[in-house]
Amino acid sequence: MRNWMFGGVYGTVLASALLAALQADGSFTPYYDAAWVMVTAGTAALAHGYAHHMATHEPGSGSHRWRQLGRTLADEWPVVVAGLPTALLLVAAGAADWPAEDVTTAGLALNAALLFGWGTFAALRVGYRRRSAVAIGGADAMIGLLIAGANALIK
Numbered sequence: 001m002r003n004w005m006f007g008g009v010y011g012t013v014l015a016s017a018l019l020a021a022l023q024a025d026g027s028f029t030p031y032y033d034a035a036w037v038m039v040t041a042g043t044a045a046l047a048h049g050y051a052h053h054m055a056t057h058e059p060g061s062g063s064h065r066w067r068q069l070g071r072t073l074a075d076e077w078p079v080v081v082a083g084l085p086t087a088l089l090l091v092a093a094g095a096a097d098w099p100a101e102d103v104t105t106a107g108l109a110l111n112a113a114l115l116f117g118w119g120t121f122a123a124l125r126v127g128y129r130r131r132s133a134v135a136i137g138g139a140d141a142m143i144g145l146l147i148a149g150a151n152a153l154i155k
Contacts, residue, residue, distance in 0.1 A: 003075050003078070004078050005078075005118060005121075005122055006078070007045070007075075007076060007077070007078025007079040007081075007082065008078045008079075008081070008082045008114075008118055009082075009115065009118050009140075009144070010044075010048075010078075010079055010082070011041055011044075011045075011078060011079040011080065011081065011082025011083050012082045012111050012114050012115055012118065012144065013111075013115070013144045013147055013148055014040070014041060014044055014079070014082075014083065015037055015041065015082060015083045015085070015086035015087075015107075015111060016086070016107070016108055016111040016112075016115075016144065016145065016148035017147070017148040017151035017152055018036070018037050018040055018083075018086070019033075019037070019086050019090075019103075019104060019107045019108065019111070019148075020104065020108065020148055020149060020151070020152030021151065021152040022036070022037075023100050023101070023103070023104040028099075028100035028103075030090040030091065030093045030094035030098075030103065031090070031091065031094045033090050034086075034087040034088075034090035034091050034094070035087075037083050037086050037087045037090065038080070038083055038084075038087050040083075041079055041080045041082070041083035042080050044079055045073075045076035045077070045079035045080050046073060046076070048076055048079065049069075049072045049073040049075065049076040050069070050072075050073070052072055053068065053069050053072040053073070056072075082114075085110055085111070085114065086107050086110070086111065089103065089106060089107050089110060090103065090107075108145065108148070111144070111145075111148070112141045112144070112145055113141070115137075115140055115141040115144040115145070116137040116138060116140065116141040117137065118137075118140065119136050119137035119138070119139065119140025119141060120133045120134055120136065120137030120140075121137075122136075122140075123136040123137060
């Protein structure tokens with residue numbers, strides 16, 4: 001469960017940062033941008049999984065190492081899945097010819113809601129009461145958006 005949540009949060013923050021950065025340069029190509037979000041999420045998942053694999057070497061045969069790498073990479077699927085809402089929004093924006101500013105605002109709001117949900121769920125899961133969990137979820141959403149905003153400014 002922890003890896004699922006980690007990947008979901010990481011992927012959501014990554015998608016938010018990519019969405020904000022994509023619109024910062026002034027050009028808006030929603031289909032290309034959707035593909036770019038998914039390719040970047042996939043690359044991030046592969047890089048994270050590979051780094052995790054390298055950091056946790058275990059003795060064994062060569063085939064054992066390949067199987068272990070495969071399992072480690074497969075565990076990164078939540079990062080990719082978390083990019084789907086943003087990518088689907090971009091595809092819908094291309095089909096409906098929505099303006100870039102509206103898409104960026106809607107995407108960041110969507111991802112903030114997802115981060116709020118992740119934070120609230122995580123707090124409830126470890127035993128916080130509802131009111132506290134909602135406050136934690138709100139704080140987590142704000143932190144995620146601040147990270148995404150900082151990442152977009154760096155671009």
